[in-house]
Amino acid sequence: MQIARGLKALRTRADLTQSEVAKRAGVSVGTVNRYETWQDRAKLRIPTVRAIADTCGATPEELEALVQLVRNQENGWWMDHPAVPEVMDPLMSFEDVAEYEHVFANTLVPGLLQTPRYALALHEAQDVRADADMIAGKVDARIKRQAITERSPALHLWVVLDDAVLKRCVGGIDVMAEQIDHLRTMAQRPNVDIQVLQFATGAHAAGSGGHFLILGRDDAGDPLASMDVVYLELHKRGLYLDAPADVQNYKLMFDYLRSQAADTSASLQLLASARQELTR
Numbered sequence: 001m002q003i004a005r006g007l008k009a010l011r012t013r014a015d016l017t018q019s020e021v022a023k024r025a026g027v028s029v030g031t032v033n034r035y036e037t038w039q040d041r042a043k044l045r046i047p048t049v050r051a052i053a054d055t056c057g058a059t060p061e062e063l064e065a066l067v068q069l070v071r072n073q074e075n076g077w078w079m080d081h082p083a084v085p086e087v088m089d090p091l092m093s094f095e096d097v098a099e100y101e102h103v104f105a106n107t108l109v110p111g112l113l114q115t116p117r118y119a120l121a122l123h124e125a126q127d128v129r130a131d132a133d134m135i136a137g138k139v140d141a142r143i144k145r146q147a148i149t150e151r152s153p154a155l156h157l158w159v160v161l162d163d164a165v166l167k168r169c170v171g172g173i174d175v176m177a178e179q180i181d182h183l184r185t186m187a188q189r190p191n192v193d194i195q196v197l198q199f200a201t202g203a204h205a206a207g208s209g210g211h212f213l214i215l216g217r218d219d220a221g222d223p224l225a226s227m228d229v230v231y232l233e234l235h236k237r238g239l240y241l242d243a244p245a246d247v248q249n250y251k252l253m254f255d256y257l258r259s260q261a262a263d264t265s266a267s268l269q270l271l272a273s274a275r276q277e278l279t280r
Helices: 003-012 016-027 029-036 046-055 059-073 088-098 115-125 132-150 163-167 172-185 244-260 263-278
Strands: 100-105 155-164 192-197 214-216 227-233 238-243
Touching: 003 029, 003 046, 003 059, 016 029, 016 046, 029 046, 046 059, 059 088, 088 132, 088 227, 100 227, 100 244, 115 132, 115 172, 155 163, 163 192, 163 263, 172 192, 172 214, 172 263, 192 214, 192 263, 214 244, 227 244, 238 244
Parallel strands: 100 155, 155 192
Antiparallel strands: 100 214, 214 227, 227 238
16 A cells, blocks of 8 residues: 555656656556556566656655665565455555554553464354364464564554443453453553543544554655555454544544543543452
8 A cells, every 4th residue: 555655656756657657667558557456466576666657757865765665575474374354454554664553442451462372262252163274363463463562763652442342251260361461561662552442432543443553653744655554353254444534534533532531540430440450
């Protein structure tokens, strides 16, 4: 998606048609169109991206940014991991280059904050016909994805948890207690903020909407290096939005959710209370 936007922006700036770019770059019009419309993302090739970008007059910095994005897709562990569904490939590619990730979780703990046993309980419940090896592979993929919170510079993760997330006892008391302890630990990291949206708040900004993520990177000096993507998590697939109006709507929604939720200090206390309630 980000590569597609970058290539299209370069062509627009150069005032060239897709046919003109194809002829000068030595590729087909269909190839230019595929690359600009984010089709066959796993088949993107650095030489082709370089040829199209060069034809459109990309600066060395712009060219390097595009090449790096392709490498992120080619080299990411998720591209070859058998347990990762294809629809998740872009999400983890975006996470790899994002500066921040904002998450609203209305029923389950977000993947970046799940413990292995919590993730296992979820997959055992969701994939009732899958064998143990397949489920173990999916859990392994989810835990590997969490390495993004350990990188340098750190990804800033900001999560708003609906109260329902803490009340749903996934995997039993021991698993849920361990999960809440993990949330409390993560919430004390400098790059992680967790807020709890209490039931007492009543109606809230997300309405009847579900789990969503906003991934972003701001670079005023180089717009091509900036990124804003919304990911809507569905049952068996995900939906990506990057139209400016859509992204802005979700950013505004998240801002309202943050204002309606308990602040981070109060939320730590709410997590502690939720933990105590499990063992009463």
